[in-house]
Amino acid sequence: MAAEAQTQRMALSFNLNGKPTALEVEPHVDLLRLLRETLGLTGAKRSCDLQVCGACTVLVDGRPVSSCTLLAFEVRGRDVVTIEGLRGEGLSGEGAHPLMRSFIDHAGFQCGYCTPGMILAAASLLDEEPSPTEARVREYLDGNICRCTGYKKIVESVLGAAGGEG
Amino acid sequence: MLRPFRLHEPTTVEEATSLLADLGDAARPYAGGTELLLVMKAGVLAYDHLVNVKTVAGLAGIELDAGVLRIGAAVTHRELESSAVLRERFALLASVERRVANVRVRNVGTLGGNLCFAEPHSDPGTALLLYDASVEVAGPSGRRTIAVEALASGPYETALADDELLTRIDVPELPAGMAGAYLKFGYHQRPTLGVGVAVRLSGGARPAIEDVRVALGSVSPRPLRLRDVEDRLRGCSTADAVALASGDAGDLAAAASEAVDDLHGSAEYKRHVTKVYLGRALEQAIEAALAAGPERGA
Numbered sequence: 001m002a003a004e005a006q007t008q009r010m011a012l013s014f015n016l017n018g019k020p021t022a023l024e025v026e027p028h029v030d031l032l033r034l035l036r037e038t039l040g041l042t043g044a045k046r047s048c049d050l051q052v053c054g055a056c057t058v059l060v061d062g063r064p065v066s067s068c069t070l071l072a073f074e075v076r077g078r079d080v081v082t083i084e085g086l087r088g089e090g091l092s093g094e095g096a097h098p099l100m101r102s103f104i105d106h107a108g109f110q111c112g113y114c115t116p117g118m119i120l121a122a123a124s125l126l127d128e129e130p131s132p133t134e135a136r137v138r139e140y141l142d143g144n145i146c147r148c149t150g151y152k153k154i155v156e157s158v159l160g161a162a163g164g165e166g
Numbered sequence: 167m168l169r170p171f172r173l174h175e176p177t178t179v180e181e182a183t184s185l186l187a188d189l190g191d192a193a194r195p196y197a198g199g200t201e202l203l204l205v206m207k208a209g210v211l212a213y214d215h216l217v218n219v220k221t222v223a224g225l226a227g228i229e230l231d232a233g234v235l236r237i238g239a240a241v242t243h244r245e246l247e248s249s250a251v252l253r254e255r256f257a258l259l260a261s262v263e264r265r266v267a268n269v270r271v272r273n274v275g276t277l278g279g280n281l282c283f284a285e286p287h288s289d290p291g292t293a294l295l296l297y298d299a300s301v302e303v304a305g306p307s308g309r310r311t312i313a314v315e316a317l318a319s320g321p322y323e324t325a326l327a328d329d330e331l332l333t334r335i336d337v338p339e340l341p342a343g344m345a346g347a348y349l350k351f352g353y354h355q356r357p358t359l360g361v362g363v364a365v366r367l368s369g370g371a372r373p374a375i376e377d378v379r380v381a382l383g384s385v386s387p388r389p390l391r392l393r394d395v396e397d398r399l400r401g402c403s404t405a406d407a408v409a410l411a412s413g414d415a416g417d418l419a420a421a422a423s424e425a426v427d428d429l430h431g432s433a434e435y436k437r438h439v440t441k442v443y444l445g446r447a448l449e450q451a452i453e454a455a456l457a458a459g460p461e462r463g464a
Binding site: 008010026027028029030049050051052054057060063064065066069070071073121124140142143144 | 168169170171172173199200203204207216244267268269270271273274355
């Protein structure tokens, strides 16, 4: 290992939950580690570490990514939204996001470990497709795993937020 | 946890290949990282240097040029699945791209990276065989073209030299009247099997298979065109062809599959599902070609 490889630091500026954020980061640091260990945002979880389970989901420019396997420097100049920053209508409004309300109303979580990822992925879907079918919700969320296997309630929660029936 | 590495961000193809030539085995091109970073995290592969493909000019974008889709090496699966030209004129490839991994991987991972990583349990490389696709590769001494069929030389191995960079994927349209289906099967995140069949049918009340392409992947160490199976099916009536897929054409496919034992099942099991899915894919390809009717026999 070249010594220089351990000391490369890159300037990183991005919008985090709507706030301009600037810091330095080594290229091998993944976005999840930066969020949890440097920036104190622990809503996204490290679980499978393989991009399979979705517990580390965050939104980059409105689209879900696995922050466990996305190098942090990749978000330079981009908008990152974590569950802590998801608010109101759309991805940047005020107040509790309708999906959060709907997950509570439909009992859409049990242990809660997958919930931030589920809600963020669903927010991205509803942003693109405001009225998805149940099949489309299941297809879009098939990369988000719920260990409690509470998928029925999760799908109902997403459809509830989509239809506004709460 | 990833070990530290040095990141290089070249802006031209020449700069990138020069870096790769200088750094040799210690470096690897890096695009989406959705495959590469996993094996680096696991400690299976270690690189002191990564060369970012996404900062290189000219590797973005999708263009249709005289019937050939030119896909830049840095184009993500999401860009492909949401491309209007793909949906309209490369429907089969679009349907495969829509089902790669999950939405998060598709947002970050690139088709070029997928092909260069040569993970056997993957679909795009198999689907591209149906199109007779090729890739453009740049090296210190210039550019060359490699057929996708010759790109993967084995599991995680390609025909690219250490100092070569995949710059573009060229996908010709299917011939007029040809339509197809791609089926995948599996119970893990990655597919156990992928089978693609494209057919062009003759006109008339009892259509026959004028031309056919068959591709198989995931059960084998690399994607395969099954030309013996194609030869067996070509010229048959559609009804005979479907029967053959469950008979000796299916046996030919199973024998040619190069199936290996792994976590997804035994070779014997994979040969069985190869035969089953060949029949299903052929039936769906025939349906698709019949639905594409107007051009048939023209």
